[in-house]
Amino acid sequence: MLRLSPRWTRWAYWVIAIAFATAAVYCASSSLHEYASGPAVVWISGRTHVTATVTGTVTAIDVQPGQAVEPGQLLVRFASPVELAELQRIDREFELQLAKSLRDPADQAAREALVALRTQRDVAAARLEQRSARAPQAGVIGDIRIRSGQLIEAGDIVLTLVGHDTRCSVMAMLPAHYRPQLRPGLSMRFEANGYRYAYQPMQITAVGGQIIGPDEVKRYLGQEIGDTISVQGPVVLVEATPATSTLLVDGQSFELHHGMSGIAEAQVRTESILLSLFPSLRVVLRRLHG
Helix, strand or coil: CCCCCCHHHHHHHHHHHHHHHHHHHHHHHCEEEEEEEEEEEEEEEEEEEEECCCCEEEEEECCCCCCEECCCCEEEEECCHHHHHHHHHHHHHHHHHHHHHHHCCCCHHHHHHHHHHHHHHHHHHHHHHCCEEECCCCEEEEEECCCCCCEECCCCEEEEEEEEEEEEEEEEEEEHHHHHHCCCCCEEEEEECCCCCCEEEEEEEEECCCCECHHHHHHHHCCCCHHHCCCCCCEEEEEEEECCCEEEECCEEEECCCCCEEEEEEEEEEEEHHHHHCCCHHHHHHHHHC
16 A cells, blocks of 8 residues: 655655754854853942041031042041040140240249140140041042931041042952852953843953952941842952943943942853753763864
């Protein structure tokens, strides 16, 4: 008995054969990229934290955000009734002893008192000066972290001072097992939180030499940023420099600011799709090349 196959089966055979051949060529010629992914934060260098040297209550803030300041300019004043009263008392005593010395130049006791009062006045003036904060360098006022009437402790950040020479970079915390594959020059991209798919391309400029844990990451980032980043397990710090300090979203440019967080992805390996589907081919290729 003679059986004739339908005509469409021949067409289906060739369609399947062509599709298989196309898929084989695609798998052999195309590649898959492996990325090391982890949390990241925008880091603006050239920022200085001005801190309080004593515990006290803020009485006056003499600057505003965005204001340019010069070295030594007064920024913040703290309540200092005791120090001010002591300095005024010494000044009055100094004037009395000076008047005695002028009336009687031979009065040795008045002269000795003047010498002692000068020293006391310098010490009192220094203590009064500690009840204020001055600009350590020229720059522009960034964030002001205090308000008038607030009680702060010694070491608390009063405000930030942005220098004239600033540099924008991205600090990424990538999984520690990728450390052998990470090196300067690799490509990395940054996606800021709230700006989905707005990738910022950049190159890795530095890779940490040690593996660190979550607590060390928080200590490195500081109290202002450390609590905003969630790190699980050991990581390696990676620094990358973007081409610009702006983020392009739907044709609009937005400035990157210190502390903005997001996700960083560093390309660590490229492999053909064929080898990914058939890992045993790696052994065959090694033998052919070995």
